[in-house]
Amino acid sequence: MTDVIDLRSDTVTRPTRAMLDAMASATQGDDARDGDPTVRDLEALAAFRTGKAAALFLPSGTMANLIAVLVHAPRGSEIVMEAGSHTLVSEVGGLSALAGTLPRPLPGRRGAMDYDRLREVIRRPGIGRDRAGTGLIHLETSHNQAGGAVLPLAHLAAVRDLADRHGVPVHIDGARLFNAAVALGVEAAVIAQHADSVCFCLSKGLSAPAGSMLCGREDFIEIARGYRRMLGGGMRQIGALAAAGIVALEQMVDRLADDHATARQLAEGLASLDPALVDPAAVETNLVRVDVSRSPIDAQAWATALASRGIRAGAYGDARQLRLVTHRHVDPAAIERVLEAVRSLLASH
Ligand SMILES: Cc1ncc(COP(=O)(O)O)c(C=O)c1O
Structure with a gap:
């Protein structure tokens, strides 16, 4: 698995x-x-x-x-x-x-x-x-x-x-x-x-x-x-x-730059799937706030759908936002998997 x-x-x-x-x-x-x-x-x-x-x-x-x-x-x-x-x-x-x-x-x-x-x-x-x-x-x-x-x-x-x-x-x-x-x-x-x-x-x-x-x-x-x-x-x-x-x-301080890079990779990938989800220019560090307010399902449903694809995410902001946080255990290949999961989730709604 x-x-x-x-x-x-x-x-x-x-x-x-x-x-x-x-x-x-x-x-x-x-x-x-x-x-x-x-x-x-x-x-x-x-x-x-x-x-x-x-x-x-x-x-x-x-x-x-x-x-x-x-x-x-x-x-x-x-x-x-x-x-x-x-x-x-x-x-x-x-x-x-x-x-x-x-x-x-x-x-x-x-x-x-x-x-x-x-x-x-x-x-x-x-x-x-x-x-x-x-x-x-x-x-x-x-x-x-x-x-x-x-x-x-x-x-x-x-x-x-x-x-x-x-x-x-x-x-x-x-x-x-x-x-x-x-x-x-x-x-x-x-x-x-x-x-x-x-x-x-x-x-x-x-x-x-x-x-x-x-x-x-x-x-x-x-x-x-x-x-x-x-x-x-x-x-x-x-x-x-x-x-x-x-x-x-x-x-562990200098390597935080890697987390910022994966956050940016994630934000840019999400924006290329749907520009309404995130503004990559707003991502300065390792946090990515994803706006799902224009999506047919709310943030909690997104989190559940992502969980069924092996990705854990937090739902925030009156069910309109996901918070995705990058860190040491999330490498560029993992971000590609996340983007693939979001692509399939968007296609199924
Ligand atoms: C900005 C900020 N301040 C304070 C805290 C509190 O830290 P702790 O969880 O160690 O109490 C957090 C935790 O996420 C935080 O994000």
């Missing part, structure tokens, strides 16, 4: 041989008690790669974003963010339920919040006369809901400048920070320089089994460490996970 091609997410990537070897020989300290040397090495490497002074190993990107809000933003303050931000739509409202803050979603274009609207709503932090102050500006790059779009460096710089003028901190949800960096052809630190804190996931295209890093100033990370404990995120013998994370950062 031919292998299933899983395009639901880059989180399905399995650890590499080098990761498994590094995990087998990793240190086994109790990180939540007195620390683990491999975790410290991973944190130092993450800080270095993002140009920050310190970093903290966390179980997930969701916890990293939540802790960033907890540390930066006073209770009752507003978190200004693009309306489709993962933290707003897919993290179960933690910023309100657990951090006591108020999301202020702004419309955006390709994941970049409208700068003029931002200028209108931004306030000094603290309690205003009739409105809460801005506790944090939250950015996301690459942007999941915007089809893996990358925030332009000029946008980041403009937001940073505005934030500085109001004394407001900036956090970047960089779950796929290295995809953004590879797409822009810059080091991750060039993106992260515009934020007070940044997080990224080891568990997505970088192929580590689990874990995310939150990076920022030393005093920020010190408080974040306390919140990690509060949220139950202190982990014990995680030298093995950290060892995989180090391999992820050392060996």
Whole structure:
């Protein structure tokens, strides 16, 4: 039987041989008690790669974003963010339920919040006369809901400048920070320089089994460490996970360009089958949003039909969109199989 091609997410990537070897020989300290040397090495490497002074190993990107809000933003303050931000739509409202803050979603274009609207709503932090102050500006790059779009460096710089003028901190949800960096052809630190804190996931295209890093100033990370404990995120013998994370950062970043190439191959192939499905020019990284709204069947039916042809895909956006994500286990030959499956699916409807 031919292998299933899983395009639901880059989180399905399995650890590499080098990761498994590094995990087998990793240190086994109790990180939540007195620390683990491999975790410290991973944190130092993450800080270095993002140009920050310190970093903290966390179980997930969701916890990293939540802790960033907890540390930066006073209770009752507003978190200004693009309306489709993962933290707003897919993290179960933690910023309100657990951090006591108020999301202020702004419309955006390709994941970049409208700068003029931002200028209108931004306030000094603290309690205003009739409105809460801005506790944090939250950015996301690459942007999941915007089809893996990358925030332009000029946008980041403009937001940073505005934030500085109001004394407001900036956090970047960089779950796929290295995809953004590879797409822009810059080091991750060039993106992260515009934020007070940044997080990224080891568990997505970088192929580590689990874990995310939150990076920022030393005093920020010190408080974040306390919140990690509060949220139950202190982990014990995680030298093995950290060892995989180090391999992820050392060996798996540059190859993300391959995932971007397969995403482009997929988008161009789909557009040649039916131009209404996707605009290849909108595909900047490893995410392909397919618009099936003009097709006779909805996104869920597409996903079911593809599954019967050995391809797994996610249905989104009120049944009008499929999200296809390329990663290490999807090579150009697999993309040809996907295109063949879509061709037969279109022919049968
Ligand atoms: C943009 C973005 N932020 C945060 C997360 C959350 O990461 P995790 O699944 O590790 O909690 C994701 C996960 O898909 C994401 O795409």
